[in-house]
Amino acid sequence: MISWDALFSExxxxxxxxxxRELLKLVTxxxxxxxxxxxxxxxxxxxxxxxxxxxxxxxxxxxxALQYGATEGVPxxxxxxxxxxxxxxxDVTVENVVVTASSQQALDLIAKVMLxxxxxxxxxxxxxxxALQAFAAFQGQAIxxxxxxxxxxxxxLEERIKAIRSGTxxxxxxxxxxxxxxxxxxxxxxxxxxxxLDISQRYNIPIVEDHPxxxxxxxxxxxxxxxxxxxDGHVIYLETFSKILSPGFRLGWVVAPEPFTRKLALAKQxxxxxxxxxxxxxxxxxxKRGYLEPHVAHIRREYAKKRDAMLNAMDEFFxxxxxxxxxxxxxxxxxxxxxxIDTTEMLRDALEVKVAxxxxxxxxxxxxGENCMRLNFSYSTPEINREGIRRLSECIRKRL
Amino acid sequence: MISWDALFSExxxxxxxxxxRELLKLVTxxxxxxxxxxxxxxxxxxxxxxxxxxxxxxxxxxxxALQYGATEGVPxxxxxxxxxxxxxxxDVTVENVVVTASSQQALDLIAKVMLxxxxxxxxxxxxxxxALQAFAAFQGQAIxxxxxxxxxxxxxLEERIKAIRSGTxxxxxxxxxxxxxxxxxxxxxxxxxxxxLDISQRYNIPIVEDHPxxxxxxxxxxxxxxxxxxxDGHVIYLETFSKILSPGFRLGWVVAPEPFTRKLALAKQxxxxxxxxxxxxxxxxxxKRGYLEPHVAHIRREYAKKRDAMLNAMDEFFxxxxxxxxxxxxxxxxxxxxxxIDTTEMLRDALEVKVAxxxxxxxxxxxxGENCMRLNFSYSTPEINREGIRRLSECIRKRL
Numbered sequence: 183m184i185s186w187d188a189l190f191s192e193x194x195x196x197x198x199x200x201x202x203r204e205l206l207k208l209v210t211x212x213x214x215x216x217x218x219x220x221x222x223x224x225x226x227x228x229x230x231x232x233x234x235x236x237x238x239x240x241x242x243x244x245x246x247a248l249q250y251g252a253t254e255g256v257p258x259x260x261x262x263x264x265x266x267x268x269x270x271x272x273d274v275t276v277e278n279v280v281v282t283a284s285s286q287q288a289l290d291l292i293a294k295v296m297l298x299x300x301x302x303x304x305x306x307x308x309x310x311x312x313a314l315q316a317f318a319a320f321q322g323q324a325i326x327x328x329x330x331x332x333x334x335x336x337x338x339l340e341e342r343i344k345a346i347r348s349g350t351x352x353x354x355x356x357x358x359x360x361x362x363x364x365x366x367x368x369x370x371x372x373x374x375x376x377x378x379l380d381i382s383q384r385y386n387i388p389i390v391e392d393h394p395x396x397x398x399x400x401x402x403x404x405x406x407x408x409x410x411x412x413x414d415g416h417v418i419y420l421e422t423f424s425k426i427l428s429p430g431f432r433l434g435w436v437v438a439p440e441p442f443t444r445k446l447a448l449a450k451q452x453x454x455x456x457x458x459x460x461x462x463x464x465x466x467x468x469x470k471r472g473y474l475e476p477h478v479a480h481i482r483r484e485y486a487k488k489r490d491a492m493l494n495a496m497d498e499f500f501x502x503x504x505x506x507x508x509x510x511x512x513x514x515x516x517x518x519x520x521x522x523i524d525t526t527e528m529l530r531d532a533l534e535v536k537v538a539x540x541x542x543x544x545x546x547x548x549x550x551g552e553n554c555m556r557l558n559f560s561y562s563t564p565e566i567n568r569e570g571i572r573r574l575s576e577c578i579r580k581r582l
Numbered sequence: 583m584i585s586w587d588a589l590f591s592e593x594x595x596x597x598x599x600x601x602x603r604e605l606l607k608l609v610t611x612x613x614x615x616x617x618x619x620x621x622x623x624x625x626x627x628x629x630x631x632x633x634x635x636x637x638x639x640x641x642x643x644x645x646x647a648l649q650y651g652a653t654e655g656v657p658x659x660x661x662x663x664x665x666x667x668x669x670x671x672x673d674v675t676v677e678n679v680v681v682t683a684s685s686q687q688a689l690d691l692i693a694k695v696m697l698x699x700x701x702x703x704x705x706x707x708x709x710x711x712x713a714l715q716a717f718a719a720f721q722g723q724a725i726x727x728x729x730x731x732x733x734x735x736x737x738x739l740e741e742r743i744k745a746i747r748s749g750t751x752x753x754x755x756x757x758x759x760x761x762x763x764x765x766x767x768x769x770x771x772x773x774x775x776x777x778x779l780d781i782s783q784r785y786n787i788p789i790v791e792d793h794p795x796x797x798x799x800x801x802x803x804x805x806x807x808x809x810x811x812x813x814d815g816h817v818i819y820l821e822t823f824s825k826i827l828s829p830g831f832r833l834g835w836v837v838a839p840e841p842f843t844r845k846l847a848l849a850k851q852x853x854x855x856x857x858x859x860x861x862x863x864x865x866x867x868x869x870k871r872g873y874l875e876p877h878v879a880h881i882r883r884e885y886a887k888k889r890d891a892m893l894n895a896m897d898e899f900f901x902x903x904x905x906x907x908x909x910x911x912x913x914x915x916x917x918x919x920x921x922x923i924d925t926t927e928m929l930r931d932a933l934e935v936k937v938a939x940x941x942x943x944x945x946x947x948x949x950x951g952e953n954c955m956r957l958n959f960s961y962s963t964p965e966i967n968r969e970g971i972r973r974l975s976e977c978i979r980k981r982l
Contacts, residue, residue, distance in 0.1 A: 184788055184816055186841040189754055193721075194695035197848040224645035232648075236636050245624035248632075248830035283683060283854045290853045294719070295594035299745055315852040319694070320591075354589055389583055430648035430860040432683075441586040448597040452715040453690045454683045458858060460703075460830040 197328025218558040218573040220539040229270035235467035247299050251459035253451040255281025257465040267437045271410030280443050283457050284434040285422040289316035292450045295355040297322035304356045306334050307388045310364045324547035333370025336377040337436035348359040358550030365545050365556035375408045382416045392420045395512035402510040415439035490566030495571035513560040523581045525555040531577040537570045583752040615970035616955040620939040635867035651853045651859035659866040667837045671810030680843050684834040685822040689716040696754045697722035704756045706734050708945030710764045724947035730939025734771025755788045762795040762912025765945050765956035774806045781815045782951040790818045795912035797878050800886035815839035817966040856915045891964030892901040895971035911955045913960040923981045931977040937970045
């Protein structure tokens with residue numbers, strides 16, 4: 183008999199079943215109110231427009247759609263994405279764009295081409311769970327920098343950079359989700375974005391700007407992306423169709439300086455040769471027909487109602503000892519319970535009353551966040567969001 | 583300015599633009615006769631049946647198709663694939679199956695969970711270029727074992743294993759493409775498969791059996807897969823829809839012992855969360871409607887003609903000093919020119935007369951294969967295959 187454990191790599195030995203994974207399983211139980219995953223509401227998938235796009239792609243372009251494609255992405259989609267990036271103020275050409283299997287693959291490839299074991303990635307505290315997993319899978323060392331209501335604390339960041347630079351391991355990048363952050367729901371202010379860029383330039387550390395939710399703003403005014411403020415090629419910018427159209431296509435894209443996209447494409451080639459040209463052409467068709475903007479406007483209106491229902495229910499039901507963020511957009515908010523309440527333990531009570539969420543510790547590389555949790559408001563209806571918060575408030579009261 | 587080179591990981595520093603990559607670019611020039619890629623003939627893509635499947639998936643199952651899915655794959659597809667594996671003599675359940683973004687991702691994930699820097703993968707010489715790239719991307723060390731017309735030389739293999747085991751780095755697996763091998767076109771005999779399995783059992787080294795072409799047999803009798811001969815869980819078995827349906831969906835699957843599939847799924851989660859549920863449901867629908875077998879029977883008949891046209895042209899045009907394999911199936915054959923002719927240099931002559939192929943050195947981890955080349959016969963028509971071989975014969979004569 184093979185002893186598999188003895189054959190696994192050092193990086194594989196650290197891989198453990200995670201909260202997202204277990205929660206995607208829970209979500210398939212129909213009577214659970216899930217605040218867990220980062221799922222779009224399937225009721226709003228634009229099925230008829232997609233039917234039209236798929237039909238025409240297969241009818242007119244099957245030899246490209248169903249064949250192997252270029253590793254960097256289908257040229258026509260890359261051109262469209264480059265044009266889209268330029269319209270958002272990024273000074274780029276098609277050579278700066280690589281299509282990926284959603285942002286998760288972009289994070290995997292970034293880690294693959296940048297992180298040797300022990301190399302440091304600076305992240306927001308809390309940070310996106312899937313990014314922490316991607317970096318850990320290459321034995322990178324994520325170090326969390328606290329946030330306040332303006333986003334990452336750039337003063338603490340700079341102090342940490344100075345301290346780390348006297349050590350032996352290099353800092354390879356700063357990872358941030360500046361708009362409607364996952365998990366905290368915080369939006370980084372323009373001043374903070376400029377300070378972050380300034381630090382990046384002074385210390386020559388690139389910024390990985392993960393921007394999946396930026397189009398989902400429900401109130402307040404737009405803040406420019408860090409990439410659009412960057413004149414010197416310090417930003418690796420990530421977007422995805424998962425939150426604005428459908429995660430089922432597994433399509434995202436990276437916009438970055440050419441020395442980086444060239445290396446990223448080489449890494450992608452050894453990883454999966456290319457992303458589905460079929461899905462790329464469908465999504466391109468959807469965009470070219472002008473369906474994306476009205477669709478996003480529609481889900482923006484609907485998700486705003488869901489967010490409001492959750493926030494109103496929290497105002498109404500949550501005990502006064504509980505704190506939470508009020509996101510201006512996105513899909514998540516972050517709840518802080520009084521110290522001493524362990525959200526991982528409390529999840530058992532919550533599941534008994536059929537409510538799921540993700541406990542806070544998974545969002546910190548250092549075990550913090552024990553008394554915190556991330557709630558998603560985009561998946562369920564406003565009414566169910568309200569009911570879920572009511573039930574959750576009872577779980578919290580029991581533990582106070 | 584950022585110095586990107588200084589930020590890349592050790593594994594990324596070894597990544598270089600490859601033959602497959604450059605050749606996928608050439609293929610897009612319409613007047614090139616391409617013997618380069620491993621491309622199916624797009625004329626045979628079953629467009630109308632796919633239209634039907636896509637339409638019904640979107641109409642009846644969009645909430646699953648367009649949403650995030652389980653990392654291991656859509657449950658209904660995994661069940662179908664487990665049943666398919668059982669029908670091929672593998673003693674497995676759904677827990678042994680993980681859906682991947684085609685076999686290239688399976689190879690990437692296998693390397694990710696098994697290879698620490700310097701760890702050894704034993705491969706056939708020559709071996710599949712994409713596998714060598716996937717292993718190198720994790721700083722694995724591939725060592726090629728010669729083949730004869732029966733497949734891998736198990737006598738040499740055992741000697742090498744004994745010699746390596748006295749060294750410091752472990753052997754993590756043996757990678758083989760036993761049926762219609764890529765690139766050599768050789769099919770491993772049943773005796774050799776049994777010997778390979780015996781070595782695997784005696785030395786406790788798993789076999790990665792890559793089986794993408796097995797359904798594409800044009801003559802001779804079927805040889806059972808190594809996995810179907812294995813009673814003790816020593817085989818990690820890979821299949822893909824790329825060669826039998828369409829590479830454009832980017833879907834393959836792994837069948838392996840559960841301790842391995844569990845770890846593979848964890849690695850996949852950090853890599854891309856899941857493969858496209860949309861594409862998974864389309865392919866499942868195609869299979870469940872009974873469209874796959876008649877489709878494969880159709881392309882088998884057509885590819886047989888393409889192979890015959892190429893082999894007949896080689897008999898007719900190639901100088902007598904040239905040797906080549908006569909594959910019973912698959913997509914490739916392997917040509918050995920007299921020593922001293924460098925196929926990488928000769929490619930320039932070939933491209934002048936508008937013929938592309940892949941030179942032999944990329945298929946060896948150790949720089950051998952200089953006088954060899956891989957020819958693909960599945961992409962072009964029989965007539966074009968003949969014409970391409972005629973032109974290639976002139977390039978060869980010039981160098982003799």
